[in-house]
Amino acid sequence: MSSRSSSSRSSARLGRSIALHLFLTPLALIWLFPLWMMVIFSTMPDRGIFSPSIELLPHGNFLDNVTNLQRGTNFIGAIGISVSVAVTYTFLSVLLTSMAGWALARYQFFGKGIVAAIILGTITLPYAVVLIPQFIMVARDFKLANTWVALIVPPLFNSLGVLFMRQAFSMMPHELFDAARVEGVKEWRIFLFVALPLARPMLAALAIILFLASWNNYLWPLLINSKPGAMTAPVALGTLIGLTKVSWGGIMAGAVLLTAPMLVVFVLLQRHFIAGIAAGAIK
Amino acid sequence: MRYQNATAYRFLAPYLLIFSIFWLWPIIDSFLISFQATRTVPWRFAPGFNWGRLIGDPAFFNALKNTLLILVIQVPVMITLAIVMAVLLNSPLLKARGLFRFAFFAPVVVGEVAYSAVFRLMFNLDYGIINKLLNSVGLPSIDWFSNVTPAMAVIMIAVTWRWAGYNAIILLAGLQSIPQDVYEAATLDRVSKVKQFFYITLPLLKPIIVFCAVLSIIGTMQLFTEPFLITERGGPGGGTETLGLLLYRQGFRSLNFGYASAIAYTMAGLAIAISLVQLWLTREPK
Amino acid sequence: MAGVSLNNVVKRFGDFEIIHGASLDITDGEFVVFVGPSGCGKSTLLRMIAGLEDISGGEIAIGGKVMNDVEPADRGIAMVFQSYALYPHMSVEQNLSFGLRMNGNPKADTDRRVKRASEILRITELMARRPRQLSGGQRQRVAIGRAIVREPQVFLFDEPLSNLDAELRVQMRVEISRLHKELGTTMIYVTHDQIEAMTLADRIVVLRGGHVEQIGRPLDLYSDPDNQFVAGFVGSPKMNFITARVLERGASGVTVELAGGTRLTQPLKGPAPEPGSKVVVGVRPEHFGHAGKGDADLSVTIDVVEHLGGTSFLYASTAAGDDIVIQRDAAEVSDAPEITVSVRKSYLFDDKGRRLR
Numbered sequence A: 001m002s003s004r005s006s007s008s009r010s011s012a013r014l015g016r017s018i019a020l021h022l023f024l025t026p027l028a029l030i031w032l033f034p035l036w037m038m039v040i041f042s043t044m045p046d047r048g049i050f051s052p053s054i055e056l057l058p059h060g061n062f063l064d065n066v067t068n069l070q071r072g073t074n075f076i077g078a079i080g081i082s083v084s085v086a087v088t089y090t091f092l093s094v095l096l097t098s099m100a101g102w103a104l105a106r107y108q109f110f111g112k113g114i115v116a117a118i119i120l121g122t123i124t125l126p127y128a129v130v131l132i133p134q135f136i137m138v139a140r141d142f143k144l145a146n147t148w149v150a151l152i153v154p155p156l157f158n159s160l161g162v163l164f165m166r167q168a169f170s171m172m173p174h175e176l177f178d179a180a181r182v183e184g185v186k187e188w189r190i191f192l193f194v195a196l197p198l199a200r201p202m203l204a205a206l207a208i209i210l211f212l213a214s215w216n217n218y219l220w221p222l223l224i225n226s227k228p229g230a231m232t233a234p235v236a237l238g239t240l241i242g243l244t245k246v247s248w249g250g251i252m253a254g255a256v257l258l259t260a261p262m263l264v265v266f267v268l269l270q271r272h273f274i275a276g277i278a279a280g281a282i283k
Numbered sequence B: 001m002r003y004q005n006a007t008a009y010r011f012l013a014p015y016l017l018i019f020s021i022f023w024l025w026p027i028i029d030s031f032l033i034s035f036q037a038t039r040t041v042p043w044r045f046a047p048g049f050n051w052g053r054l055i056g057d058p059a060f061f062n063a064l065k066n067t068l069l070i071l072v073i074q075v076p077v078m079i080t081l082a083i084v085m086a087v088l089l090n091s092p093l094l095k096a097r098g099l100f101r102f103a104f105f106a107p108v109v110v111g112e113v114a115y116s117a118v119f120r121l122m123f124n125l126d127y128g129i130i131n132k133l134l135n136s137v138g139l140p141s142i143d144w145f146s147n148v149t150p151a152m153a154v155i156m157i158a159v160t161w162r163w164a165g166y167n168a169i170i171l172l173a174g175l176q177s178i179p180q181d182v183y184e185a186a187t188l189d190r191v192s193k194v195k196q197f198f199y200i201t202l203p204l205l206k207p208i209i210v211f212c213a214v215l216s217i218i219g220t221m222q223l224f225t226e227p228f229l230i231t232e233r234g235g236p237g238g239g240t241e242t243l244g245l246l247l248y249r250q251g252f253r254s255l256n257f258g259y260a261s262a263i264a265y266t267m268a269g270l271a272i273a274i275s276l277v278q279l280w281l282t283r284e285p286k
Numbered sequence C: 001m002a003g004v005s006l007n008n009v010v011k012r013f014g015d016f017e018i019i020h021g022a023s024l025d026i027t028d029g030e031f032v033v034f035v036g037p038s039g040c041g042k043s044t045l046l047r048m049i050a051g052l053e054d055i056s057g058g059e060i061a062i063g064g065k066v067m068n069d070v071e072p073a074d075r076g077i078a079m080v081f082q083s084y085a086l087y088p089h090m091s092v093e094q095n096l097s098f099g100l101r102m103n104g105n106p107k108a109d110t111d112r113r114v115k116r117a118s119e120i121l122r123i124t125e126l127m128a129r130r131p132r133q134l135s136g137g138q139r140q141r142v143a144i145g146r147a148i149v150r151e152p153q154v155f156l157f158d159e160p161l162s163n164l165d166a167e168l169r170v171q172m173r174v175e176i177s178r179l180h181k182e183l184g185t186t187m188i189y190v191t192h193d194q195i196e197a198m199t200l201a202d203r204i205v206v207l208r209g210g211h212v213e214q215i216g217r218p219l220d221l222y223s224d225p226d227n228q229f230v231a232g233f234v235g236s237p238k239m240n241f242i243t244a245r246v247l248e249r250g251a252s253g254v255t256v257e258l259a260g261g262t263r264l265t266q267p268l269k270g271p272a273p274e275p276g277s278k279v280v281v282g283v284r285p286e287h288f289g290h291a292g293k294g295d296a297d298l299s300v301t302i303d304v305v306e307h308l309g310g311t312s313f314l315y316a317s318t319a320a321g322d323d324i325v326i327q328r329d330a331a332e333v334s335d336a337p338e339i340t341v342s343v344r345k346s347y348l349f350d351d352k353g354r355r356l357r
Helices: A002-042 A062-072 A075-106 A112-124 A128-141 A146-154 A160-170 A172-181 A188-199 A200-216 A220-224 A231-240 A248-268 A270-281 B003-033 B047-055 B056-089 B098-110 B112-122 B128-136 B150-177 B180-188 B193-221 B223-230 B243-253 B258-282 C044-050 C092-102 C107-120 C136-149 C166-183 C194-200 C218-223 C228-232
Strands: C004-013 C018-025 C031-035 C057-064 C077-080 C156-160 C186-191 C201-206 C211-216 C240-249 C254-258 C263-266 C278-283 C296-307 C310-316 C324-329 C338-341 C344-352
Touching: A002 B056, A002 B098, A002 B112, A002 B150, A062 A075, A062 A248, A075 A112, A075 A146, A075 A160, A075 A188, A075 A200, A075 A231, A075 A248, A075 B003, A112 A160, A128 A220, A128 B003, A128 B243, A128 B258, A146 A220, A160 A200, A160 A270, A172 A188, A172 C044, A172 C077, A172 C092, A188 C092, A200 A248, A200 A270, A200 B193, A200 C077, A220 A231, A231 A248, A231 B112, A231 B223, A231 C228, A248 B098, A248 B112, A248 C263, A270 B098, A270 B150, B003 B258, B003 C240, B047 B258, B056 B193, B056 B258, B098 B150, B112 B128, B112 B223, B150 B193, B150 B223, B150 C107, B180 B193, B193 B258, B223 B243, B243 B258, C004 C044, C018 C057, C018 C092, C018 C201, C018 C211, C031 C044, C031 C194, C044 C057, C044 C077, C044 C186, C057 C077, C057 C107, C077 C136, C092 C107, C092 C136, C107 C136, C136 C296, C166 C186, C166 C263, C166 C324, C186 C194, C186 C228, C194 C218, C201 C218, C201 C228, C211 C218, C211 C228, C228 C278, C228 C344, C240 C324, C254 C278, C263 C344
Parallel strands: C031 C186, C031 C201, C077 C156, C156 C186
Antiparallel strands: C004 C018, C004 C057, C201 C211, C240 C254, C240 C278, C254 C263, C278 C344, C296 C310, C296 C338, C310 C324
8 A cells, every 4th residue: 555655656756857857958958059059159150150051069160260359359458358357346346345234234323324224225226327427427527438447446336245245244143243342353353354254155155246247247338448448348349249340250259258257157156156146135 | 232433434434435426426416417408518407408308209208118018028027937947946856956057047147248149140130040940940030130029029038038047046045945844834734736836935935026026127127238239229220229228329329418317317217116116015014 | 350330320222221220349259140031131231341332321340440431352351152252263272362363462472371271171172173163061161261361350251051051051150160269350140040140159130120139149149038029030949929918917027818718927027018918928849848837837739749859849739829839858748738838938028029027
């Protein structure tokens, strides 16, 4: 009796498992398809891309495409700018927002409620709202168009990190900081040597999210750094897309160069990545 | 807790400075600029100038219509898909979970420019892989970018591909925070898996679903890069022009900052309305 | 070395007052325990002494110096926290030396102090470990060690044993007692556990709802409580409270009538309540005698008997429905439902819980 009922249970489970995989596998393949095609295109010569045959396997033209791309626009240089900007931005943003998050999590101070309310209350406003004044201010008033400062500093307003780190710090046992305080440790040292080391996983998650945002940022760099030598990689690539006489294999090689490093980071640091995105929902 | 004003503000000051200069002040400034005539220097205060033009501008209503159309179709489809992905990825029966997660989550790291380029190429009329595949199963080619409806469809498909996994990550985290014993109790009460989904999972997930929906709506509302790059500046003939694109065109092509600011504040108004709906939907029952 | 004095100390959170004027003088080298039920304000009071909470009113002085506006680190105190508050990313040695290192204390001196603390607490073999590699008792020792390293004038303990299991708690209690003898430093200790209070304290401060109910030596609190709350809080199992009614006031004292008509006459120096008013007679479980051998016999119904070996507890109820617990030597347990109350070992409280003496 019991063996029969357990075998019917396990066969029902098997049925459900098969149905699950039959549904999910094609969906996953569809989802991977654009990425796969990006890789295929990047390895094909232009006459291959624009031929009637269906090509689903990589060719050997990747380096030629990169050369074409480099000839059309100084893409390697643009990648250099993108890397430097993203690294600097990430470092500064993590530093500033975790300091602010620490203040909000740890101290009682005059105006705390107002500061928190303004940050929370404006977080869902569309970025488009500040685009025009930001542009006027940076380009006309500060005369900083086509500089690194213009790429790095204005986006530092992003308050995601403040909320994220406030949450992280307030979940730590406050007795830990009290203990250091009773021992006469200065507040900035408590922040630096107790709080930050304990927040390492959260800092990693935040850093990854911010780095990705900066790396992929398009609209602001498009507006503010439009001079050829000052473009970031996405902007440089974007200028090619509208042109008529352009190497699409080169564009695809550029897309791969932009995407592949992030995919590697994603695979290696998946846990932090997912933590960073999922934490957006924590209020 | 003791009041520690000086210490607190020393930690806050650098961020607050940036936040005020590049976020708070522009929010106010944008509002002020929207009331100024900016076609000629010096700018002058003319309250009705931009807003009056806005309510009579067919290009604005076209962009608003397109944006709302994308919102109304794309967001529900994507959220539904994201819920399905999250629930299935969370199934204990799933094998090779890592591979599936990679497939759905990988688009999250792909930049707008890179994937816009790929989609533009994939949907090319004569040589795009999509039309080739359609032909290979005996279907006719579709001229994706010369007609408004298919062009809109490409944009919605692209955005859904890029963001469904992102929402699935958030939803999956929400699913994993639901205690397992709730389901065990329901199983003992002979509640079927399907009913468990509709009567346990969905209600418990509701705040996160609403959060994802709001996030997606506000994101989609600002849609810029996709119609800018995939459908070539909102083509065909403005058929896929969004508010974001109109703002760009007015602000940075025509350098009409006042009018662009009025458009921006229309988007802000929509965002605020949607946030209020979110608050109302997720309010605690009294 | 220093004493601590509190002078009419008040704590408010907004409009909400949670400490209503506490005054207390702790002499140098004394071991004082703050005890009370959760929410009585004992931890808040301790954190105010530490400087982790603002003082809304009154004064706190340590070693004769008013400390209201002095930073925690400059008060000459060290604190042991309930959760131990060990830095999880540092080794035991780094945990012990962190505060000194951060303040630029000379390395030789830091090493000396760390070594001494680790010897006092017998944790020398654990110095390289991280907190998560330690047992609860070891973590507790490290937390105390971190306090010792500061060589403070006053030790503050905030429920330090509440996260330990029963056996370790007894062991650490003895350890802390030994430490106090060895160091001779003033110690203030917060707990909700009256056994810890009774065994550790030179003096106990009983708190309830932000009020100091009584201050005294453990045995004084036990034998001469000021009110019904203290009487019920100190001693285990709890004192029994039997409702009674005042019959008359005579020259020798006040006569009350217990359930079932039993009469008891208590000598009374102070004023007595009106005849007819309700009072409570308190008798500790260990103070019930055998019928006929005391001043007033009481017949009860035994519900359950628990034999613990050496002693037994009888759970019983009086004719009026008061639940009482009676402690007996195991050998003396009989089915006899008669017990006796002796005047010398019973207490009288009025209907507001005040002791009538």
